[in-house]
Amino acid sequence: MTAKAKILIVDDEANTLASLSRAFRLAGHEAVVCDNAARALELARTQPFDLILSDVVMPRRDGLALLEDLKNADVAAPVVMMSGQAHIEMAVKATRLGALDFLEKPLSTEKLLVTVENALKLTRPASPPRSMCALLSPRIATSSS
Amino acid sequence: MPLAYPEPATAQFTATFLKREELPDGSAALGLFAVRAVRRSDSAAEPSVRLVGGMRLDQSFLADLPVAPGMMIGLYNNTNTSQLSAFQQLLAPFDPAQLISQFGPVTNAVSYQSLIDPARKTGQTSSGIIYLTSRREDSVNATAIPLKNNEGAVLAVLTVAISRSGMIEAQQHIRAIAYGVAAGGILLAILASLWIAARVSRPIEQLARAADEVSQGNWETRVPERKRKRGRDEIDVLARGFNHMTGQLASQRERLVQSERVAAWRELARRLAHELKNPLFPLQLTVENLVRSRALSEAEFEEVFRESTQTLSMEIANLKTIIGRFSDFSKMPKPQPEMIDAKDVIERVRSLYEAAGDKNEAKICFEVELSADPMPLNVDPELLHRALSNLVLNAMDAMPEGGTLTLSAKPKGDQIEIRIADTGAGLTPEECERLFTPYYTTKQHGTGLGLAIVQSVVADHAGTIAVESRLGGGAVFVITLPKNISNSR
Numbered sequence A: 001m002t003a004k005a006k007i008l009i010v011d012d013e014a015n016t017l018a019s020l021s022r023a024f025r026l027a028g029h030e031a032v033v034c035d036n037a038a039r040a041l042e043l044a045r046t047q048p049f050d051l052i053l054s055d056v057v058m059p060r061r062d063g064l065a066l067l068e069d070l071k072n073a074d075v076a077a078p079v080v081m082m083s084g085q086a087h088i089e090m091a092v093k094a095t096r097l098g099a100l101d102f103l104e105k106p107l108s109t110e111k112l113l114v115t116v117e118n119a120l121k122l123t124r125p126a127s128p129p130r131s132m133c134a135l136l137s138p139r140i141a142t143s144s145s
Numbered sequence B: 001m002p003l004a005y006p007e008p009a010t011a012q013f014t015a016t017f018l019k020r021e022e023l024p025d026g027s028a029a030l031g032l033f034a035v036r037a038v039r040r041s042d043s044a045a046e047p048s049v050r051l052v053g054g055m056r057l058d059q060s061f062l063a064d065l066p067v068a069p070g071m072m073i074g075l076y077n078n079t080n081t082s083q084l085s086a087f088q089q090l091l092a093p094f095d096p097a098q099l100i101s102q103f104g105p106v107t108n109a110v111s112y113q114s115l116i117d118p119a120r121k122t123g124q125t126s127s128g129i130i131y132l133t134s135r136r137e138d139s140v141n142a143t144a145i146p147l148k149n150n151e152g153a154v155l156a157v158l159t160v161a162i163s164r165s166g167m168i169e170a171q172q173h174i175r176a177i178a179y180g181v182a183a184g185g186i187l188l189a190i191l192a193s194l195w196i197a198a199r200v201s202r203p204i205e206q207l208a209r210a211a212d213e214v215s216q217g218n219w220e221t222r223v224p225e226r227k228r229k230r231g232r233d234e235i236d237v238l239a240r241g242f243n244h245m246t247g248q249l250a251s252q253r254e255r256l257v258q259s260e261r262v263a264a265w266r267e268l269a270r271r272l273a274h275e276l277k278n279p280l281f282p283l284q285l286t287v288e289n290l291v292r293s294r295a296l297s298e299a300e301f302e303e304v305f306r307e308s309t310q311t312l313s314m315e316i317a318n319l320k321t322i323i324g325r326f327s328d329f330s331k332m333p334k335p336q337p338e339m340i341d342a343k344d345v346i347e348r349v350r351s352l353y354e355a356a357g358d359k360n361e362a363k364i365c366f367e368v369e370l371s372a373d374p375m376p377l378n379v380d381p382e383l384l385h386r387a388l389s390n391l392v393l394n395a396m397d398a399m400p401e402g403g404t405l406t407l408s409a410k411p412k413g414d415q416i417e418i419r420i421a422d423t424g425a426g427l428t429p430e431e432c433e434r435l436f437t438p439y440y441t442t443k444q445h446g447t448g449l450g451l452a453i454v455q456s457v458v459a460d461h462a463g464t465i466a467v468e469s470r471l472g473g474g475a476v477f478v479i480t481l482p483k484n485i486s487n488s489r
Helices: A014-026 A037-046 A063-072 A088-096 A109-123 A130-144 B008-012 B059-064 B086-091 B109-122 B165-215 B234-295 B298-330 B342-359 B381-397 B429-434 B450-460
Strands: A006-010 A030-034 A051-055 A079-083 A101-104 B016-022 B028-038 B049-056 B071-077 B099-101 B126-131 B139-148 B154-163 B338-341 B364-370 B376-379 B403-412 B415-421 B464-469 B475-482
Touching: A006 A014, A006 A037, A014 A030, A014 A109, A014 B234, A014 B298, A030 A037, A037 A051, A037 A063, A051 A063, A051 A109, A063 A079, A063 A088, A079 A088, A079 A109, A088 A101, A101 A109, A109 B234, B016 B049, B016 B154, B059 B071, B059 B099, B071 B109, B099 B109, B109 B126, B109 B139, B109 B154, B139 B165, B165 B234, B234 B298, B338 B342, B342 B364, B342 B376, B342 B381, B342 B403, B342 B415, B376 B381, B381 B403, B381 B415, B381 B450, B381 B475, B429 B464, B450 B464, B450 B475
Parallel strands: A006 A030, A006 A051, A051 A079, A079 A101, B364 B403
Antiparallel strands: B016 B028, B028 B049, B071 B099, B071 B154, B126 B139, B139 B154, B338 B376, B403 B415, B415 B475, B464 B475
C-alpha cells in the first residue's frame, strides 16, 4: 500500500467535492476541497500537496487557466484534470500545460484511486518511505554539492 | 355683191370667219361663215361670183359637235347683250342667259362667269375648276376659249367643261384603297407586336415575376416552358434554366430542412447527455463510497451514510430540475402573435422582478427607459415575456452584490430595440463569444438552456440577439424585433 497522500480537489460542484473527498478519505488519503481556481492557487502556494485534481469547466477562471497559474507560480505538485465535456483538444491542451493525466467524468472510484496511485508513483520514483527519505535527504544534499 | 356685203373677209375667199348676222326677222345671231369664189371657165382673173355661207352658232350646232361623254360644250354669246360696240360689249356685265350648251340653256351659268369674264376681257384662253354645287363631285374642269372676229373682237366664248365626278370618284377610290392599305398595315403591325410580345416580352415578364416570387421566398415558382422539338431560342433556354434553378432550390431547401432537423435532434441529445452526466458523477461516487464504508465502524458508517443520502437526494432533485427544464424547452409553443406595445411587456417584467430584487439582501435597483413613440410589436406576448424574464434573471444573478438593472426600448427604423443592461462583473470577450453556444453556462446549477430559450423565442419572431460587455463594465443584451413579423418573413 502506497503512503497516504494529501490531495487538493478543485470543482465548482459542491456534491462532486463532497463525494470525491469522501472517496479519498475512505481510501486513507487526506483531501482538501476548494470550489474555485483563485482559491485553489492560493492553497497550492501555501501548502504542499501530493496531487491536485481539478475540474476543467468552471465559471471565471477554468481548470486550464489554473494549470497555467500553477506553472507560473512554480507549484511542483502534479495536476490531474477531469471534465464532463472532455474532448481531444482539451486533453491535448491540458497535457501541454503540464497536466499529468486527463480523466473523463463520470468515472469509478476504483479508476480514480488507481490514477492517484500512479501519479504518486511517478512523482516518487524511488518510493522509499517518507521517514527514510527524510533521513537520506541531508546526505544526498551533501553528496551532490 | 361685194358692195352689198361689205365684209373684208370675203376678199380672202377661203377664210372662215365669225360674224354677227342680222337676220331678216330682225333678230341677230352669231354665225360661222366661209367665202368661196366661183370662177367662170373663161376668166382666170377676177372671180365673178363669191359665195358666202355660214352656219348659225346655236344649240343645234353645239349638239352636232362630237363630244366625249360627260363633256359639255357651251357658247356664250357676247354680242346679244345689246347693240353695243365691240369695246362696249367687253365692259358689259356677264349675262347668264347668253350661255347655252348642246343641251340648251345652262342651269348654273353664273358659275362659269369666273372663266368667261377673263376670256371676254383679255381675249386669252382661261381654264379652271368650277364648282356647280357645294358637293365636290358636282364640279367641272372647264376651259373658256374666246372666239374672235377678224378684227380681234371677242364675239363669243366657247366653254368646254368636263365633269370631274369621274375623277373624283377615282380619287375617292384611290383614297379608299390607300386607307385600306394603311389600315391593313397598322393591323399587321399590331399583330406583329402582339406576336413579338407573346414570343419575347411576355416570357421575359413571366421570368421577372417569377424571379420576384423566388426572392420573396416562394421557391417552388415555375415559368411555363414552350414544348418545341426544333429550334432553341434563348427565352426557352432561360425558362428551362430558371425552372431547373427553382427545382434545385426547393430540393436543396428540403435537404437543408432535413439536415437541420437531424442536427437539432443531435444537439438536443448532446445537451441532454451532458446535463445528465454532471450529476451522475457524484451519484456514482456516493454509491461507491457507501459500499466501501461498510467495513467501517458503525459510528463512522452512520456518518458516511447520512452524508451520502443527503448528496444522493440533492443530486436526484437536481436531475429532476434538469429534466423539467428540457421538458419545458421541448414544449415551447409556436408563437401566437398579436399586436402589443413593447412598453407593456417591459412594464410587466419590471413589476414582476422589482419586488424580488428588493427582497434580496443585495439591493437591485430597476430602471426603465422607454421611448415616447408608440412601439407596436406583432409578437407572442407570453413568449417575449419568458425571454425577457430569462434575461432579467441572468442579469440579477450577475449582480450578487447588488446594482442597477436597466430595461429600455426604442424604435429603430422598422424594428424595436430592447436592451437589458446590468452593472455586474461583465463578461470577457471569450465568454461573450461562447455565450450563445449550446449548454454553455457560467452558473453552478445552470443548464445553459436559459439563453437557448431566449434565442429560440427571438429567432421565432425573426429578430436578433447580441451581447455587449467588457470585464468589470456590466453586460447589455440587445434584442431587435421587427415591428411586423410578416414583413420580414
